[in-house]
Amino acid sequence: MSRAKPAAMQCSWKAVLLLVAASLAVQYTAIRTFIAKPFAICRVAKQRGGCELGTGASCQPRLGDGEEEEEEEDSGGARRHPASHILVLATTRSGSSFIGQLLNQHSDIFYLFEPLYHVQTSLINTSLRVRPPIDGRRLLLGAYRDLLRGLFSCRLHDLEAYIRPAPEQHSTQRLFRRGASKALCSPPVCAAWPTDGQPEGGERNRAAAASERWEEGECVRRCGALNLTLASGVCRRRHHIAIKTVRVPEVGDVRALLEDPRLNMKVIQLVRDPRAILASRIDTFPDSFRAWKVWRNSGRRPYNLDASHLSATCGDLLRSAATGLARPHWLKGRYMLVRYEDLARRPEEKAQEIYRFLGASLDASVRRWILNNTRGAGASGNHKYATVRDSAATAEGWRLKLTFDMVELVQDICNLTLVQLGYRMVSSVEELRNVSVSLAEDRTFLPYL
Template sequence: MQCSWKAVLLLALASIAIQYTAIRTFTTKSFHSCPVPNPMNCSLNQEAESADRLCDESPTFAYNLSKKTHVLILATTRSGSSFVGQLFNQHFDVFYLFEPLYHVQYTLIPKLTQTKGSTDRRIMLGAGRDLLRSLYDCDLYFLENYIKPQPVNHTTDRLFRRGASKALCSPPVCETLTPIDIPLEEGDCVKKCGTLNLTLATESCKDHGHVAIKTVRVPEVNDLRALVDDPRLNLKIIQLVRDPRGILASRSETFRDTYRLWRIWDGTGRKPYNLDVTQLTTVCEDFLNSVSTGLSRPPWLKGKYMLVRYEDLARNPLKKTEEMYEFLGIPMDSNVERWIQNNTRGDRSAAKHKYGTVRNSAATAEKWRFRLSYEIVAFTQNACQQVLVQLGYKLVSSEKELKNLSISLVEDKDFSPFW
């Protein structure tokens, strides 16, 4: 009996040792995104199926096995997203990518014109989620499926706004730079660095502690649930919103041809009969749906979602940036603080690029009040009243009230993350 008892004990100890070794070996391996078919070789039906695939065949875990924090800045055009992106781009340990989904959108557009509405959206979002999952795993080769013309030997000169990413414009990715060249202006990056070697970019991504991506091509936070639920990613979402009146004013100024009819209305006082109001209402609907989801505090977004108003960031950029880094659990370094000091007190007229970030941030946030006529503001308030109220933006009832900057149109409102 004594021998039998000892044998059982030895077997038990051996079993524990084997399990421990297996767990150690398993958890130290890197995790890669699920393999997906080349989107250029798929039919529309296959793409639609891929859009809903959540990698069911892959193992999932109850906790994150990577120390990396993956950040997604969810925004819309002309809401201050380039500015927010730079708050992470400047961090020494963050690998930042500016709008990689641009390539998905423009590669799939010819195919999407053959389909309709919801199918378009499903295909776009499915492809976008697959790409984001790969990029967070530092698989930049997957991006080659969407770059036209196709990269040769993993090199390309066609990556959209490469210069907006510090990591892609510095050694070792940019091998030609000397210390005197750093930091580079966005427009000088391609000139001085030449073609982008995606192999070097992939290695640089792996060497950074965290990955941040900015996109204006995902309408709502609900569209990201498959990524948030993926325990391998440790994904945290910062949703940036802005007063829709300010967005409309900024778009009318920046995209002058696209928003020509709004500018005609603003200049003549007469609303064009063929005005495309969806250029405004789509923004408000997406904000309302997304913010309603976030503020309802669903369990799947617990500790994963932070709402940031551009106006709050513009009024107190350092404080708000510190709050964002605290939410992410990433220590904020001195490079970020220095960049804020240099880029929030400047003269906007000195900026070289229409998408630049040098500005007097507080003044920029209010500038729309002098760009839009009261008639357009009143129309916007009527079309977007629900989301304006939800986000704490005050309505104005007269031209005088609109132009009086001593009256703030931004309520003090707490949008702290929930844990």
């Protein structure tokens, strides 16, 4: 008699796929458990984050029942607002690197550039491959919120669950765009930075002086591995934390964080004319936008043109701005919409508005950066994230690059978004090319206070 085949041999490919999906769900649960470490509770004191460095524990200031957070004093003895943290929500090629640097230059702001990149790459390379799109979006947004909550509490170790290869002894060479953050490229985080001739007066003065010679590529080469424990300590000594991301589609996706009183989080939603976004993406990502580039260069629309990314971008902008401008109760005091065109034309005025919204003063280093980075002849080098340029001219330079047929297509797809955000549409080539007349209407978008 022939013996029956073992039961394991009778499993179908569908059962195997289900087992893989289940194991990946367990993996994500394990990651969330790993990063959700308990943190010490401390009362709000005169100096933010009354925790000692080097203890390995994170400390989250928390208010007791009926207790109000005290205003602090700056180095000059002036009263300043309670600590607040800011999330810049944007889309790719909307000017988010520019606004990020306006925050990065401030001596009392700890800035991180796109930390959610690590979550996206880690999860897309594993569990998202076997999940449908809706489940994948939900999984990503949940992981994004978890990491943001940790980073706004200065728990930079939470990044270790996503960085590949994994950090060793809390040090890594692989933090995405580390060089875009002054705090991560200055003393004491970057001990290798030259200190000769730097002024006395504490960590922030030395860091500010070092940053005068700071460039992103040089930072990565000279500073060596990033010690996340040391960086977390510096984060706790700053009054504000700012994070920029293009990976959260809508402001409603971070509602749970905005309603968490421990975070005191505020959102700046940066928007830009979708026609300008398209023109910038064509130049910056030629491989992904090859068909669009062919259309622009030849004047003939390719049969395989994919405009789905444009529909998605305009849909996200429309829904998110509609939520913010409707002023729901959970956004009161926490939402500000900024058009890139307004920021580019009046950088210091808009920077003042942003800092008032944040509850901080516009210090000299920010003013100096604005002066040096908004009056240049063009982008510095060929780096796609360069910020040295004639910002006013750059804001509407797309009008000399796109063909009128391309602009008409964008206007058809993004009609409602253009109207809501105050961008004029054009009906002729002459109107498109006449850059002396701005297509950004005079609109005032006040913070929701």
